[in-house]
Amino acid sequence: MEIWKRIVVFEMMLSLGLMGCLVNGFGGGGGGGVPQRRCWFPAVYNFGDSNSDTGGRSAALGEVRPPNGETFFGKPSGRYCDGRLVIDFIAENLGLPYLNAYLDSIGTSFRHGANFATAGSSILPGGYSPFFLDIQISQFIQFKKRTIALYNKLADTNQVYKDVLPRPEEFSKSLYTFDIGQNDISHGFQYSNVSQTLQSIPKMMDKFSQALYQLYGEGARNFWIHNTGPIGCLPTSVAYNKDNHNNVDNTGCAATQNRVAQEFNRQLKTRVLQLRAQLPQAVFTVVDMYSAKYAVVSNAGSHGFQDPFSFCCCGKKQMANETGYGDPCSDPSRRISWDGVHYSEAANLILARSVMYGSFSDPPLPVAEACR
Template identity: 50%
Template sequence: MSSFIHLRFQEHSCHNLCSALHPLTSLISTLRCFPAIYNFGDANSDTGADSATFGRLPYPNGETYFGKPSGRMCDGRLIVDFIAEKVGLPLLNAYLDSLQSNFRHGANFAASQATIQPVNGQLCEGHYSPLSLGIQLLEFEQLKVRTYEFYNEANISHTKGKGGLPRPKDFSEALYTIDCGQNDLYFLVTTMTEDQAKAAIPNITNQFVQVIEKLYQEGARKFWIHNTGPIGCLPYMVMYHSKANEVDEIGCIKSYNEVAQEFNKQLKYRTDQLSCDLQGVEVTYVDIYSAKYTLIKEATNHGFVDRFEYCCGNANCKCWEKSETNVSACSNPSQYISWDGLHYTEAANYWIASRIVNGSYSDPPTSLLNAR
């Protein structure tokens, strides 16, 4: 990533950044594709749930854009932040963050270490968040019910805004984004054989689809679904889990990526079924895997350092761990794809977001600006 782009991250306003992502610059400030976004997922889109619930993430997380820890396992913004900016909305507040949260334009239920599967049995608390996708759904349902109760008790029109609460009418017009599955796959590939892992995938995709179906029953109609990225290319995985004969042509763990690809194949099939079965639903399936793999494969071509280097922390001190002591980070995170070995930098998130919002990696290939 060039130094010019890095400066733009720090100097440009929200709408200018939206303009950088799309040529329709004059429309960004006046045209909103959606009145709100409701997001569900894991650390790839967590804007503060884990930090608010289990302890604040330490600096240097957040250093590039926010200048302080922001609840994101990143030096700056995430893909979901750039999506919000793209459609002219504020960055999403975490639902579980009680300080200065405003849900007028949506809410973020994603939590770091969250899984699609509920945390019980084999998935042990301590390794994974109890705030699984099903729990995030319950949080959304509570927000919706209590919002309606407040408007009805106060005799306020459902079309009018009230403080930091959503407008009830916006629930059916909002965009529902989901990015979850990486932690489920991590559990599979590190505890099972490849065949066992692939055999476990249908149960996981079933639970994913059940959440979409329940959101549909709650009135959601427009979905933006990310498949899972190439888990075998994460520097942490390559460093601690790979063997020389298990890597592909660019050094990623081949078997891990094959499990991810099988998950994505099944998820795509199930979401295609939803488009046929649910009347009025609009499901956009986003191939995050291909976007991320392309970036990792072509890292140096796009101004990044070696694809498996990361900026923050080391083998003994992890950047994502809650600690009294600040972890050291590199001086130029915009040159790294990986922030801490597991999560992406703002620069990488910007690169990916700029290529998915126009529909290049989507099925159907619809730009967010045209998905109203």
């Protein structure tokens, strides 16, 4: 079935509540019928980079411009994509509205969560964005403190605040999602070398663990953590390594970049195992986005995509390694990559349906059941 037709079918099934029909078709395991949902997540709080930024960087550092947003929103939405991100499909799956960016104050409701992710963010400071993970955690702590105080003071008498503020008792019941680390590796490759980038991974894990401890101290108990994707399969990485035939794997991806990503993911899994032992009241679900994304790239044709290393945006041909690359396209649904770094909505849809039902999760639980 063509990509655009699959998207239409998916949206129709979502709107009709036929999620049980999607489980087998989306690789989620389990039998037919609607899956029993053990969890009720009143809100989602997300931390990360451009893979899950729904408007943070756009609000803080300059508007995301057209043609971003053209496929679904019909205009720029703060996302570096032609449409929705994986976090948007997760919100839909949980029956929640799309997350508003914490940094965007215009027409914003935080009743069902907030998004602290900003494009370019990293775990360690000194990367592409000032909003590294420590800052995002600090923003959440301030957000929680101030909203609770405001809710307790005014919610009983002011319906406006009651409609846009999270309930104080719901912070511990909410889902805390993460998609961060890609920029740490990319920045390392750009400004240092492979050895130094590898040596910095334990520091990344220390900072990441510290962030989870802080959130746990604030009452967070349900954590949904994406590992980092195959950075070497991004069209920009492939372009810059196209002449280095010794650094190309069987799929055509840059092997060294992927090996570093895999080492990051190995250490992340080890840290989460430690956290499970140290924080037994919490539920930590690690999602293997690396494998999910690599499967889409390596099987592009079977999903209806064209060359997995071509991209669509952004309005003009891009230059990489002194070569013109990425002709503007009329049909983003035929491309995995939107702009050479970020995935298209069509690819995000496939990724979302791959990971939301537990096939790539440890433990193998759907996101709707990833709670204490």
